Amino acid sequence: xxxxxxxxxxxxxxxxxxxxxxxxxxxxxxxxxxxxxxxxxxxxxxxxxxxxxxxxxxxxxx
Numbered sequence: 905x906x907x908x909x910x911x912x913x914x915x916x917x918x919x920x921x922x923x924x925x926x927x928x929x930x931x932x933x934x935x936x937x938x939x940x941x942x943x944x945x946x947x948x949x950x951x952x953x954x955x956x957x958x959x960x961x962x963x964x965x966x
Contacts, residue, residue, distance in 0.1 A: 916949055 923945055927937045 912953065916953065920945055920949065 922940065924937065926943050928934055930937075932941075936956060
């Protein structure tokens with residue numbers, strides 16, 4: 905499967921939305937989920953995508 909920018913962004917958004925919807929069914933308040941948890945999931949996801957891209961560039965170079 906080819907991962908271009910559009911595919912990567914689409915999968916990333918789908919994972920974040922799925923996590924947010926799933927967390928709304930937990931006993932946590934919705935405001936806590938959307939103001940604290942979802943932003944931290946987005947930041948973590950962006951860091952992991954960047955790390956994965958750099959690792960892929962490293963592996964492709966060797």
